Amino acid sequence: MKSLLIANRGEIACRVIKTAKSMGIRTVVVHSESDAESRHVREADEAVLIESDRPVGAYLDVEAITSAAVATGCEAVHPGYGFLSESSALADRVHELGLTWVGPTAETIRMMSSKVNARDLMEQAGVPVVPGARLEDASDEDVLDAGRRVGYPLLVKAAAGGGGIGMQRVDDESRLLQVLEQVRSAGGRFFGDSTTFLERFLVSARHIEVQIFGTADGRVVDLGLRDCSVQRRHQKIVEESPAVGLSEDLIAALRTAARNAGSAVAYQNAGTVEFLVSGDEFFFLEMNTRIQVEHPVTELVTGVDLVEMQLRSAVGEIVLVDPVEVRGHAIEMRLYAEDPVRFLPSPGPLEHYREPTGNGIRVDRGYDQGDVITRFFDPLIAKLCVYADDRTSAVARAQAALADFEVSGLITNLPFLAALVDSDEFDAGGYDTNICDRIKR
Template sequence: MIESLLIANRGEIACRIIQTANSMGIRTVAVFSDADAQARHVELADEAVHIGATPVGESYLDGNKIIAAALASGAQAIHPGYGFLSENPDFVEAVTAARLIFVGPTASAIRAMGLKDAAKILMEKAGVPVVPGYHGSEQSPDFLAQQAELIGYPVLIKARAGGGGKGMRRVDRAEDFEQALESAAREGLSAFGDAAVLVEKYILSPRHIEVQVFGDSHGNVVHLFERDCSLQRRHQKVIEEAPAPGMSEAVRAAMTTAAVTAAQAINYEGAGTIEFIVDGSQGLRVDGFWFMEMNTRLQVEHPVTEAITGQDLVEAQIRVAAGEVLPFTQNELSIQGHAFEARLYAEDVPAGFLPATGHLQRLTFDPRVRNDTGVRSGDDITPFYDPMIAKIITHADTREQALKQLSRALQNTQVAGTVTNVDFLGALARHPLFVEGMMDTGLIERELDTLTAVEPASMLSTLVAALSLADVDFNESLSGWRLWGSASHLLTMHCQREVQTLRYAIAEPGHYQLLDVDSRDVQLDVRIQPLSADCLVVEVNGLKKRVSVVRWDEPMCACVSVSAEGRTLEFRCPDPLESAKESASNADFVSAPMTGVIRLVDVLPGQSVKEGQRLLVLEAMKMETSVLAPRDGVVEQVHCRVEGTVDGGSLLVSLVKTEQP
């Protein structure tokens, strides 16, 4: 049995592996970069080894440093988690050459499935259905464009070495193919070191259903049923569930049989996932699914499979890697209830799901459900790694119950210090089509306006925020009190990109009134009783509600996060001088929406541009973002360079108005 395990990863998956290793009595060794010196996975491990600078290429992607750390720490085995080196066959061979155990499949299995084009050819030979498309080695743009015409639009361009939605572009028209190809190839090269792509028919009502498979070195291969991962944006999963809604026993048998066949074709060992694209236009059918790719590793969404089967997949990985027989047989596996997983990200949804950064002033979850996270209150979300904060997992006897649990858990999730997608996730969990199980991978795109609609802040949250920003001490009985009666106070706050000017009054200690917001009479009367420094009981019309408040200061700005009535909102009160500077700015300057690396610059000084035209491409947190012209104009100067790093808010391009004839 393995007695000492090094985890070659970071964040929530490193913490997840440590948890299982601890339960098995296995000593754990963490690795960390400069940016992760105080990270949660470092704190949880029995030992931690520094492996380099913050960039992943100098730390988490440096296999030699990780192997050296394992040998120096006395670890017997290396668990790669997912991402980073988890599907790198050269790393696997280097691990085994160092006489260490790799917790995962063999290098040959990873190679067989590592390139999407070769994998699909292999699956065709094994009798597994494959999506029509071009999977060959010819990569000239003209040839690929011809193949797209033969396949018929819409098509999907996919980086052959890709995963996690990276290097994927849907193309609906021939005139858009060239730019989409360039972008997919560039992203594939950046993320995976391989610019080659394949082109496939895009299924118009696609569902993404995958099957969890597991093999051992004794020739056993089983499946642990399916997961539905159809709720996606930018080809990245948002909410996953198991089992798939609408799945019949006949289709399940056909799909799981195909998945086991695929794993057997490469003598697979360990945890893996066979991903299928499914035509959901006429319900699930035995002839309506096709092999898409295999992930030769543990998946981010593995907790939903653990929930419905009662199995610990990480423990099974460790046991199989140690040479043991699979700890379960196919007959011992069954589906128990229903499970969901929602991915909580630091991202600005109204700004187009841009990755966000920030200092986590507070991070709390609903304790009644499973929450897998790699961060805690006081940690920083940096621009250097994936912006995932946590995975929120629910499990119940029925799909309806599990989904209601998920909705409640999202409402009870409190994050202060960065913007998140929690409201977006909540809107998804309540969306009628998703509630009915009638979704496909295009649902989010079609319903984007509804799902990203910004609800105004409640009057209760607005008043509590105003009092906090005005430094009213709820624990001080005389805070704000005046000898000769109450007086109104005027305050300007920013919330959800809106500016609010409000007037409030302190009637007496503990008794507060919101008089108007933006000159609208509201007349909200509340009484506040503090329970602790950041928890209040607010009484409105005889109804008492618990409200959480976190107050902090940033340069030139006072901030407060208010969690009330199922929502967490952040309010800011900028310094007047800063506000004046902001109002003086205009669309003549295009700034970086986040910290990142410039991958492409499309314009030159003196060039005329139209509103919405792409100026440049910025890569941050493993994702490309196109920066567009805010209006018609002429490029005065480009203030950045290709491959240069820019900070969020820094000037990228300056424009001047187009001269009128």
């Protein structure tokens, strides 16, 4: 591979550019008019403007993106995460043009893109799933009956949803039909699919995921566990690897289930299998057919550059020796331009930016000082990652690094991250997905 088009923006585009350049690969990015001066445009060897009536449209236009790849002589396309990263249509078009898709096959993406279909496939593969109910062509009474069978509290979820969009909690029957219509509408508006289903809500569950990689010789390798339980609005904000406070038997079962899930869909390249863990039980949540925002913590504890493995595997190289050894402990904290109390986006100019440096500190960022975080895109500014020999040392390093992080000109969640990492509950580990509600802010 000599030339790569990155169909994304922000932090992940800059992350892919960094590894590609280290491998001697020329990089090309696409961008909207609003991103003409953005960091990913400055970092790439070449940038292609895609005109659209809305800024996000530049990153959702399959034909324009693939045409840009052909016009600039790119041999491959890396989709990053978000936008079209889990689009079978983009993967298909890339293959039709004789280019290399950096990710799983279009067929695998199709199989796992619907949460309903994914649940069915995982049940067939013997992977435990959260009790739930499908709602195709269901009458109001059918829906109410399904809610009683699943049990409250429950989640109403869009089959094609993700990132916390198209998902609402319902605590009793009185609101079920109203919420169902809201989720159907969100599914149609954001994902072009209004299919919905019900799923039991596990009140004090942990969100544990396993990084998998499907190699070119047909193996599915796992690279350990990540704890992603620190969430606001159903979106992750802090992740760590490995997950602590789980029995060895449970860890082994989760890793085996993740590999079985990957094998069931002939998984290729990087992906993640997500689970909800409650006590000694675990349930399949979803499979993300792309690289994850939180992949750096896995890289830090394994020493594996996952983006490099993606690029090498995409052209048929056999990568990764199984099993992959996990050493030490890593924590990732996402710095957002958002109100730290209400967790609402707070765009603005990044007037002053100074990130911490030193041993065991890594920062992946999508902006430089002087850039503007707009209202058009996810307000993630940077990811602060720390690594140490053990979790206690990693938490201490995270506290110090957050204290050294300087950002001004706009409101960020930096104070909340500091309060979270300083809390006794986070220090103890093994927290559940409600931890953000218990942190004073």
